[in-house]
Amino acid sequence: MGRQILRNSLKSLYELQEIDLRIDGLDSEKAQLLSEAQALEAKLADAREKIAARREEARTLEEEKGAMEANLKSEGENITRSEAHLKEIKTQKEYQAVSKEISTAKKLIAELEDQILQKINAIEEINVDVTKKEADLAELEGNVATQKGEVEAKVQSLDSGIAVDVATREQTVKGLPASVMKRYSRLRDQRRGVAVVEAKEGNCMGCNMHLPPQLYNTLFRADDVITCPHCQRILIMKQEVEG
CATH class of the missing domain: 1.10.287 (Helix Hairpins)
Structure with missing residues (x-):
């Protein structure tokens, strides 16, 4: 997967995560209303x-x-x-x-x-x-x-x-490639709906664990889909997907 294609995929994944979390919130609010x-x-x-x-x-x-x-x-x-x-x-x-x-x-x-x-x-x-x-x-x-x-x-x-x-x-x-979607969907099921998280200041913002320096540096190059070694969520650098 080329660097630009990967960057676009990560950006789409990040956007997908935002959409899914928003849908989750709306579904939850709807369920609460129906319960009322x-x-x-x-x-x-x-x-x-x-x-x-x-x-x-x-x-x-x-x-x-x-x-x-x-x-x-x-x-x-x-x-x-x-x-x-x-x-x-x-x-x-x-x-x-x-x-x-x-x-x-x-x-x-x-x-x-x-x-x-x-x-x-x-x-x-x-x-x-x-x-x-x-x-x-x-x-x-x-x-x-x-x-x-x-x-x-x-x-x-x-x-x-x-x-x-x-x-x-x-x-x-x-x-998004089917393989990426499959991984994303599996992680959503396993991690309470959150499959994609930001890596910030050397930490995974999903589990708040410190990331190995080498892995953190690899995120800047966008050579591959990188996951947190602790919680297995897909990591993104926010400035990369927003750029």
């Missing part, structure tokens, strides 16, 4: 689930109240029949037994009425809570819609920026 949108949806889902759970509590209480009211009616009918039966009783023993049944039934009725009242109060409390939660949900839905609109606008803007960079990247890649 998902969090907003999760917040709405949670609020709706809480309302549904409270409504289910109220439904269960209504069923329990209905069963108690049925028992209350049954006990009331039993008392009516027993009181009618009292008039026909001939013996004191039987009269006492029926009277005890009536007394027990009236006690049970009092307990049922108390329990029913507790159910009614609990249902009313839940209904008040559901009404408040529904109002809060309506407000939240409005806020989420606004925030999601802002997020979607930002994502669209990021997508536009990414599309421009991807197009530029495609043109830049065309000017």
Whole structure:
């Protein structure tokens, strides 16, 4: 590879690195925005689930109240029949037994009425809570819609920026040898997205390790693609690629 061709390749690699890092940043920002949108949806889902759970509590209480009211009616009918039966009783023993049944039934009725009242109060409390939660949900839905609109606008803007960079990247890649691109791509995977780094003042700016003087001097000649002996990233002299 000729010196000028190599210098051009290094310059293209440097530009490619800048484009890829910019795309990485945009992709990361987009992922964060999409995550925020998902969090907003999760917040709405949670609020709706809480309302549904409270409504289910109220439904269960209504069923329990209905069963108690049925028992209350049954006990009331039993008392009516027993009181009618009292008039026909001939013996004191039987009269006492029926009277005890009536007394027990009236006690049970009092307990049922108390329990029913507790159910009614609990249902009313839940209904008040559901009404408040529904109002809060309506407000939240409005806020989420606004925030999601802002997020979607930002994502669209990021997508536009990414599309421009991807197009530029495609043109830049065309000017690079396949072997260089293969090495670059492998290093990007291995080194957290950073394959090309500057050599400055005798150091690799990727890993901050000192470079052997002979290797550092070779960078000035641009005779070959030089990599850092410590982190294996491709080294460039910034003044060379910017010149």
